[in-house]
Amino acid sequence: MAAITAADVNKLRTMTGAGMMDCKKALTEADGDFEAARDILRKAGQKIADKRAENETSEGFVAVSVSEDGTNGKLVALACETESVAKVANFRELVQRILDAAVRTNATTKEDLLATKEEDGLSIQEHITDLMGKIGEKLDLTYATLTAEKVASYIHSDSKKGVLVGLKNVGSADAAAVGRDVAMQIVAMKPVAVDKDGVDSATVEREIEIGKEQARAEGKPEAMLEKIAQGKLNKFYKENTLLNQEFVKDNSLTIAALLDSKSKGMTVSDFKRVAIGA
Numbered sequence: 021m022a023a024i025t026a027a028d029v030n031k032l033r034t035m036t037g038a039g040m041m042d043c044k045k046a047l048t049e050a051d052g053d054f055e056a057a058r059d060i061l062r063k064a065g066q067k068i069a070d071k072r073a074e075n076e077t078s079e080g081f082v083a084v085s086v087s088e089d090g091t092n093g094k095l096v097a098l099a100c101e102t103e104s105v106a107k108v109a110n111f112r113e114l115v116q117r118i119l120d121a122a123v124r125t126n127a128t129t130k131e132d133l134l135a136t137k138e139e140d141g142l143s144i145q146e147h148i149t150d151l152m153g154k155i156g157e158k159l160d161l162t163y164a165t166l167t168a169e170k171v172a173s174y175i176h177s178d179s180k181k182g183v184l185v186g187l188k189n190v191g192s193a194d195a196a197a198v199g200r201d202v203a204m205q206i207v208a209m210k211p212v213a214v215d216k217d218g219v220d221s222a223t224v225e226r227e228i229e230i231g232k233e234q235a236r237a238e239g240k241p242e243a244m245l246e247k248i249a250q251g252k253l254n255k256f257y258k259e260n261t262l263l264n265q266e267f268v269k270d271n272s273l274t275i276a277a278l279l280d281s282k283s284k285g286m287t288v289s290d291f292k293r294v295a296i297g298a
Contacts, residue, residue: 082179082180084173086171090171098148100159181294189283201278205268213260232248262291
């Protein structure tokens with residue numbers, strides 16, 4: 021059995037960021053083999069991930085990056101179980117590492133991002149698993165990327181909600197400023213689509229059926245149910261599709277009218293909204 025010194029424990033702690041006692045235990049189990057000890061620590065993280073798979077992750081941190089030319093945005097949200105973990109340095113550092121990897125590789129999916137290898141030879145997924153082993157909590161990653169003529173971003177003051185919004189026909193308008201207003205609208209009002217054409221058919225059918233049932237419960241004639249339901253559907257579009265929503269800063273304007281007032285024909289091409297715990 022190899023003698024485990026304080027210097028050995030400190031070296032493994034520097035390599036992994038794990039606690040002193042965890043490092044000593046791993047080195048003892050690995051008989052002083054540092055790579056084997058790292059594997060032991062990583063497996064401990066996976067055990068925690070498996071054990072806590074059903075736990076709720078309602079805290080966390082959102083970070084965003086928009087390219088210098090303003091045509092692409094990346095947003096990462098790392099969720100955890102408790103507020104205290106979301107505030108610790110190594111958690112925030114991991115969020116930044118993930119965002120940097122997304123920008124560097126231009127990852128198009130969460131799966132691609134998780135598989136990205138870092139300079140230390142570990143993947144982003146392995147870094148997440150390692151941190152789970154250190155903090156003893158479930159971590160869950162959400163990733164969004166958006167390309168458009170111009171992309172604007174916004175992170176809410178609680179750092180748990182973020183938006184990327186794509187604009188087109190921007191012209192000479194200040195895309196960052198108007199885009200921020202629209203992104204704040206998206207955080208606050210949670211639209212389901214850019215406009216009614218973006219609402220999926222299942223949602224449309226459900227809203228029509230709800231409208232019919234409500235009218236029927238009110239004693240309306242069967243012959244009028246379809247017309248009443250269509251009216252309720254139009255109200256749904258107004259309240260739940262971005263371009264048709266009233267602007268929260270000035271309810272005399274819809275978002276469509278706001279954008280058009282800044283540059284004729286300007287509109288939203290797409291948006292991504294991410295919220296931790298909501």
